[in-house]
Amino acid sequence: MDVRSATVPFSDWLAAGRGRVNVLLSEHLNGLKPPTPGDRVIEVVRYACADGGKRLRPVLTLETCRVCGGDDRAAEQAAIAIECVHTFSLVHDDLPEMDNDDLRRGRPTAHRQFDPASALLAGDWLLAHAFDVILGGPNPAEDAAGMAQVLSRATKAMVHGQSADMLGEKVEPDAELVAMIHRDKTARLIEAACEMGAIAGGASDSERMALGAYGLALGQAFQIVDDLLDVTASTKQLGKRAGKDGASQKQTYPAVFGVERSREEADACVRRAIAAIEPFGSNADRLVELAEYVITRAR
Amino acid sequence: MDVRSATVPFSDWLAAGRGRVNVLLSEHLNGLKPPTPGDRVIEVVRYACADGGKRLRPVLTLETCRVCGGDDRAAEQAAIAIECVHTFSLVHDDLPEMDNDDLRRGRPTAHRQFDPASALLAGDWLLAHAFDVILGGPNPAEDAAGMAQVLSRATKAMVHGQSADMLGEKVEPDAELVAMIHRDKTARLIEAACEMGAIAGGASDSERMALGAYGLALGQAFQIVDDLLDVTASTKQLGKRAGKDGASQKQTYPAVFGVERSREEADACVRRAIAAIEPFGSNADRLVELAEYVITRAR
Numbered sequence: 001m002d003v004r005s006a007t008v009p010f011s012d013w014l015a016a017g018r019g020r021v022n023v024l025l026s027e028h029l030n031g032l033k034p035p036t037p038g039d040r041v042i043e044v045v046r047y048a049c050a051d052g053g054k055r056l057r058p059v060l061t062l063e064t065c066r067v068c069g070g071d072d073r074a075a076e077q078a079a080i081a082i083e084c085v086h087t088f089s090l091v092h093d094d095l096p097e098m099d100n101d102d103l104r105r106g107r108p109t110a111h112r113q114f115d116p117a118s119a120l121l122a123g124d125w126l127l128a129h130a131f132d133v134i135l136g137g138p139n140p141a142e143d144a145a146g147m148a149q150v151l152s153r154a155t156k157a158m159v160h161g162q163s164a165d166m167l168g169e170k171v172e173p174d175a176e177l178v179a180m181i182h183r184d185k186t187a188r189l190i191e192a193a194c195e196m197g198a199i200a201g202g203a204s205d206s207e208r209m210a211l212g213a214y215g216l217a218l219g220q221a222f223q224i225v226d227d228l229l230d231v232t233a234s235t236k237q238l239g240k241r242a243g244k245d246g247a248s249q250k251q252t253y254p255a256v257f258g259v260e261r262s263r264e265e266a267d268a269c270v271r272r273a274i275a276a277i278e279p280f281g282s283n284a285d286r287l288v289e290l291a292e293y294v295i296t297r298a299r
Numbered sequence: 300m301d302v303r304s305a306t307v308p309f310s311d312w313l314a315a316g317r318g319r320v321n322v323l324l325s326e327h328l329n330g331l332k333p334p335t336p337g338d339r340v341i342e343v344v345r346y347a348c349a350d351g352g353k354r355l356r357p358v359l360t361l362e363t364c365r366v367c368g369g370d371d372r373a374a375e376q377a378a379i380a381i382e383c384v385h386t387f388s389l390v391h392d393d394l395p396e397m398d399n400d401d402l403r404r405g406r407p408t409a410h411r412q413f414d415p416a417s418a419l420l421a422g423d424w425l426l427a428h429a430f431d432v433i434l435g436g437p438n439p440a441e442d443a444a445g446m447a448q449v450l451s452r453a454t455k456a457m458v459h460g461q462s463a464d465m466l467g468e469k470v471e472p473d474a475e476l477v478a479m480i481h482r483d484k485t486a487r488l489i490e491a492a493c494e495m496g497a498i499a500g501g502a503s504d505s506e507r508m509a510l511g512a513y514g515l516a517l518g519q520a521f522q523i524v525d526d527l528l529d530v531t532a533s534t535k536q537l538g539k540r541a542g543k544d545g546a547s548q549k550q551t552y553p554a555v556f557g558v559e560r561s562r563e564e565a566d567a568c569v570r571r572a573i574a575a576i577e578p579f580g581s582n583a584d585r586l587v588e589l590a591e592y593v594i595t596r597a598r
Contacts, residue, residue, distance in 0.1 A: 095396070
């Protein structure tokens with residue numbers, strides 16, 4: 001079955017993409033050998049990467065590669081790497097000195113399941129590993145170096161965003177600040193997912209820019225929806241603690257703009273994302289559907 | 300003055316190398332712009348990287364590049380990157396969930412000077428940044444990708460070593476385990492410092508292997524000496540808490556072999572390091588002196 005055909009419903013296409021990523025990741029993680037008998041890192045890494053995530057970023061990496069005319073197997077290393085970086089960020093965000101969360105994707109967070117030191121180290125390992133995956137893969141050195149650089153810069157932006165997010169708890173809700181935090185904390189890594197796919201797919205500069213712009217706008221929509229769900233959904237629905245943004249007085253869109261206006265802002269981001277990939281025509285239909293899907297979560 | 304000339308005493312040569320690295324690092328860090336007003340990451344990074352360290356790893360990177368016949372300016376990005384990774388590891392090791400140390404190089408540790416979340420994030424940032432520095436530098440893509448991969452693999456080994464080190468506190472002193480922990484925790488990054496210099500210097504495969512073997516053996520000697528100093532030196536001499544290995548029942552050479560036999564083991568590692576670079580002849584005299592210098596710290 002060609003899951004890319006327009007006759008396949010979007011939800012089936014997305015499930016197939018997620019399934020493929022899950023297989024890629026498990027095969028990859030199962031192939032890792034713990035180097036020392038007493039060492040716990042790989043065990044924690046496997047736990048943290050185990051199923052439950054949406055795999056949005058790696059699905060984007062594979063699909064943006066295909067949209068550029070590449071064989072999407074060329075984007076598999078980048079897909080694994082971006083999920084490693086995403087998982088690293090979740091594990092570290094959950095640590096006691098950060099959000100101190102007990103629950104993630106409906107399961108105990110890594111530091112609750114194991115211990116904080118092992119979770120810290122597993123996060124460090126995942127970040128370092130992401131670069132090894134890309135640089136040790138089959139992509140030409142120039143592409144691999146380009147993808148790894150995109151990833152390192154997005155990771156730094158994410159860290160800046162986390163810091164600003166944390167320190168933003170101490171100041172009044174601010175429209176400019178929350179936009180900046182969302183961009184750095186969330187959207188830059190989704191932008192990187194798309195840019196890496198573009199590089200793997202042999203994109204032209206303008207194609208890479210278009211897909212990057214799509215990812216950035218999609219990431220902004222995604223984070224606004226996340227803010228909205230924190231207000232409107234239950235802990236059970238989310239698989240993580242709900243209402244925690246308000247409790248910690250985080251900078252969020254609902255706090256600055258209210259729920260209704262936040263929904264409009266998310267809609268505007270999705271329209272911007274879709275406009276960015278117009279040059280690809282119907283070849284980018286799945287990316288359009290993905291952008292529309294992100295927003296439905298908030299309705 | 301040519302500080303490489305054999306007429307310059309080793310201590311002056313080393314001080315000049317350290318000084319050059321300090322200038323490189325400060326210029327690099329001063330050039331960074333904090334992207335957001337509320338964000339603390341760069342401030343913590345500058346604090347953690349500030350003077351006080353021996354800069355052993357970047358000095359090795361520059362010198363191994365030169366020994367291979369390269370202009371050592373080609374190794375400057377790698378030198379900055381390896382110090383970023385080393386500093387990342389110190390900041391995370393000092394965190395409350397790891398060693399919970401208050402003092403590092405005679406100053407408050409990053410999480411004591413700022414806060415644990417900011418220290419965690421600064422460590423994450425430094426690790427991601429190291430790859431950006433190498434991949435965004437002037438080296439050809441193939442060399443940059445090769446150096447970055449060496450660095451990512453050594454970083455993972457270091458993380459495994461930290462995990463084994465931590466979990467090793469719960470088991471009896473063991474010769475095989477302590478050798479493995481030392482190799483992963485410390486020696487692999489020093490090996491990487493030398494391998495990256497070799498790549499930057501356009502080394503042949505055999506030159507790169509020889510310099511890697513030198514770095515690995517030197518790193519093992521270095522860690523044994525560190526174990527010895529923890530037993531024999533004061534907190535004031537070390538600039539960090541002394542006697543903590545024994546207090547936490549870490550796997551150390553003195554715990555397994557006693558002080559005298561540990562000194563002999565360190566000597567043997569230094570001899571192995573020096574033997575590995577014999578093919579370079581007198582061109583590698585500074586590396587020989589450096590290996591001999593490492594051991595004098597334990598006397």
